[in-house]
Amino acid sequence: MLSPRQMSRLLIAGTKEQMGAVxxxxxxxxxxxxxxxxxxxxxxxxxxxxxxxxxxxxxxxxITIRAATxxxxxxxxxxxxxxxxxAAELRRQIQTELPxxxxxxxxxxxxxxxxxxxxxDLETRIAEIEPFAALGIDLDLYRGYESIAVLAGHIPxxxxxxxxxxxxxSSGKRGGFIAVFTPVTERDAVERQLLDAGFVxxxxxxxxxxxxxxxxxYRAELESIGKEIEGINRQLANLKEIHAxxxxxxxxxxxxxxxxxxxxxxxxxTDLAFVAExxxxxxxxxxxxxxxxxxxxxxxxxxxxxxxxxHEVVPVEYNNPSxxxxxxxxxxxxxxxxYREIDxxxxxxxxxxxxxxxxxxxxxxxxxxxxxxxxARRFFGSEGWTLLLDNLRNASVSSIIFxxxxxxxxxxxxxxxxxxxxxxxxxxxxxxxxxxxxASMLIIAIWIGILHITLGRVISIVNHSRMSHGSHRTKxxxxxxxxxxxxxxxxxxIWSIFPIPFMPDLTKxxxxxxxxxxxxxxxxxVLILYGVIAIAQENALEVVELPTIVxxxxxxxxxxxxxxxxxAIAMVVNYIALGMFINPxxxxxxxxxxxxxxxxxxxLLFGHVLNTALGILGGGLHSIRLHYVEFFTKxxxxxxxxxxxxxxxxxxxxxx
Amino acid sequence: xxxVGTAVMTVEMIQASQVGLKAVGAGLAVGLTGVGTxxxxxxxxAAAVGATAENRDMFGLALIFTVIPETIVIFGLVVxxxxxx
Numbered sequence: 001m002l003s004p005r006q007m008s009r010l011l012i013a014g015t016k017e018q019m020g021a022v023x024x025x026x027x028x029x030x031x032x033x034x035x036x037x038x039x040x041x042x043x044x045x046x047x048x049x050x051x052x053x054x055x056x057x058x059x060x061x062x063i064t065i066r067a068a069t070x071x072x073x074x075x076x077x078x079x080x081x082x083x084x085x086x087a088a089e090l091r092r093q094i095q096t097e098l099p100x101x102x103x104x105x106x107x108x109x110x111x112x113x114x115x116x117x118x119x120x121d122l123e124t125r126i127a128e129i130e131p132f133a134a135l136g137i138d139l140d141l142y143r144g145y146e147s148i149a150v151l152a153g154h155i156p157x158x159x160x161x162x163x164x165x166x167x168x169x170s171s172g173k174r175g176g177f178i179a180v181f182t183p184v185t186e187r188d189a190v191e192r193q194l195l196d197a198g199f200v201x202x203x204x205x206x207x208x209x210x211x212x213x214x215x216x217x218y219r220a221e222l223e224s225i226g227k228e229i230e231g232i233n234r235q236l237a238n239l240k241e242i243h244a245x246x247x248x249x250x251x252x253x254x255x256x257x258x259x260x261x262x263x264x265x266x267x268x269x270t271d272l273a274f275v276a277e278x279x280x281x282x283x284x285x286x287x288x289x290x291x292x293x294x295x296x297x298x299x300x301x302x303x304x305x306x307x308x309x310x311h312e313v314v315p316v317e318y319n320n321p322s323x324x325x326x327x328x329x330x331x332x333x334x335x336x337x338x339y340r341e342i343d344x345x346x347x348x349x350x351x352x353x354x355x356x357x358x359x360x361x362x363x364x365x366x367x368x369x370x371x372x373x374x375x376a377r378r379f380f381g382s383e384g385w386t387l388l389l390d391n392l393r394n395a396s397v398s399s400i401i402f403x404x405x406x407x408x409x410x411x412x413x414x415x416x417x418x419x420x421x422x423x424x425x426x427x428x429x430x431x432x433x434x435x436x437x438x439a440s441m442l443i444i445a446i447w448i449g450i451l452h453i454t455l456g457r458v459i460s461i462v463n464h465s466r467m468s469h470g471s472h473r474t475k476x477x478x479x480x481x482x483x484x485x486x487x488x489x490x491x492x493x494i495w496s497i498f499p500i501p502f503m504p505d506l507t508k509x510x511x512x513x514x515x516x517x518x519x520x521x522x523x524x525x526v527l528i529l530y531g532v533i534a535i536a537q538e539n540a541l542e543v544v545e546l547p548t549i550v551x552x553x554x555x556x557x558x559x560x561x562x563x564x565x566x567x568a569i570a571m572v573v574n575y576i577a578l579g580m581f582i583n584p585x586x587x588x589x590x591x592x593x594x595x596x597x598x599x600x601x602x603x604l605l606f607g608h609v610l611n612t613a614l615g616i617l618g619g620g621l622h623s624i625r626l627h628y629v630e631f632f633t634k635x636x637x638x639x640x641x642x643x644x645x646x647x648x649x650x651x652x653x654x655x656x
Numbered sequence: 657x658x659x660v661g662t663a664v665m666t667v668e669m670i671q672a673s674q675v676g677l678k679a680v681g682a683g684l685a686v687g688l689t690g691v692g693t694x695x696x697x698x699x700x701x702a703a704a705v706g707a708t709a710e711n712r713d714m715f716g717l718a719l720i721f722t723v724i725p726e727t728i729v730i731f732g733l734v735v736x737x738x739x740x741x
Contacts, residue, residue: 438741439741551727555727557731558727565733
């Protein structure tokens, strides 16, 4: 539960003839986490293995399949389509269908590319001719003169030219277009005058006949190309429809083949034998052993090796009850636990939803988020999203429960008084009782912080006693007790000076002993001094971290503060929408009143959508942050290696 | 003779202005700590976005780094709540 799955280190040795069968069997069981052979000292005389036969062919086929998959735009979303296909049948299909399919896809895509290039070309031509259409002169008249120069281009406005010339001008929305015919001798003078007026020359199109005709001709061609491309896309879509499951299945089969064929690259081999080292969950060792002995008729050597925890990196696989499974996502975001430390996933999976509920305790928002956590599954099917949405579901259930306790529904009160503490604010003059019990709730939040941090320090003591050695172990444990002593000592001193509601009142305990403090205060001072010494004996620099004790405990006040701000936003939205727009208009219905009611509804919807988004951010981020920053820093090391067993989850194919 | 320069303050007026000043204090507490948090998150956020752009896996950690200074504004919020209620 609180620690990862127990792992055993296996050494598998056999003759090379058996290597293929052993690899296939290991792949099928998906339990063996291969430790790569990197030429360790104890393996002198061994070398890296070579890929199995057929690796190259399988890789080539895989590339062809991926190319076709890309051409068809197929995306495997991780959900099986129809019945999984058997490997033998699929292999036959790959031999017969793949070459034709690939050629077909290739041909269609090439044709589409060619058509698209032609369409672009036509579009440029049309854009070139279009301005000439407004001038109304046939396109062959712009070319082919010996004594006359033609200047055509865009110009902001018509211009008077002081030289012999003939011109046509048309004005459009974005400036005019001008064509000037002038004797070759005058060309420079005319061009200068035009440039001064902001002339930008345009290329004279290489066409004949009326510009309008040319444009119409090209438009028609464009249209037919568009239809042709559409047809090709339809063909591709049809092919995709027909072959998608085949391609995905073939991809899966060949990926599996390539992975198996390349596995020897991670083994140590000699001319006749191979050795593979790796990790298997201890409970599964008999399964692996039996399976391998069966396929090799017992002619294989399997040995469980001693594990040297200080020098070997043990892969880590979570071992949690199913309800804590989604929380593993949060753990992986931070860092996977180390093999020998306490895995706090279970604690996080319990405390995180509670924190979320304390912050966003509202039946309305809880129901919205619950619905969202189920609806969003349709659009986000990947494994990570599913886990995230599972977390959201758990959190929103907790939010609903706390909403019942707080008596809140979208910021409105439910028909009963809050069961423990009230978070109802006095907004809009509609006083509900005496306002929120902010101070009491803040003190409870501080209590949660004190206990949570104490738990973290206790776990740290357990971790150090498991993982550290010799004198360092003793020192580290004493330092952890020092942190605890300092925190509780400080608390006792405060309690002996100020009476605080919901906290022990030590002010009346005994008389004044010394320094104006009672016996409890003196005990607190002693604890603080012990704490400082205990921390300093491990590492004197750690003493500068002492103020974080105060800031980390006070940081838990966010549980109440963020929650109250969310309630405030909800109530303000309700007051603006109902109190200021809708209710006054309903009393005296006029046309303007109806508009105001619509405005009120928009404000209501917009405000609550915004507050829901803020609620997810506030409730989720602050809860997880309390874990990451305040809780984990007390004990959590992380940095574990993810358990990645050799094998694959088959979705589209069945085993042979 | 009428004393023009002296305004008379009643107890109610003093109480009302005290409530007002409390609200001003609460506003300052949230506002100024908000500015502080914003300044702190400015640098972290820019670096976090950069790191995430380089490596998608950094997202979780980057988010955590970005919200660390949030504590400052939370303290402001707590002070404001204590002032008001």
